[in-house]
Amino acid sequence: QVQLVESGGGLVQPGGSLRLSCAASGSIFSEHTMGWYRQAPGKERELVARITNGGSTDYADSVKGRFTISRDNAKNTVYLQMNSLKPEDTAVYYCNVKAAFAPWYAYWGQGTQVTVSS
Secondary structure, rough: EHHHEEEEEEEEEEOOEEEEEEEEOOOOOOOOEEEEEEOOOOOOOEEEEEEOOOOEEOOOOOOOEEEEEEEEHHHHHHEEEEEOHHHHHEEEEEEEEEEOOOOOOOOOOEEEEEEOOO
């Protein structure tokens, strides 16, 4: 079983920055891929960034160049640095983990709210 706890969200003006953190515990190992999802009201949850055990990263087109995902394997923690935030980035942000040939973990944490507004 895996426990996921997100933090770092809040209210920020357009163009501002936030840094999200996710602490994972339980059956977590350094070879897991880790990622960030977000869900806005009335929309499906979408994958915005992921990072492999080797440090390879991928981003959704909507956030590429503005967001950076990183990880600390010793702490089983993944981060999302969000810069140049836009109102359309407003959503609840969730983290998740997966093994090499497995789906993303089936149970979600509470998420952290990010609101971008003037």
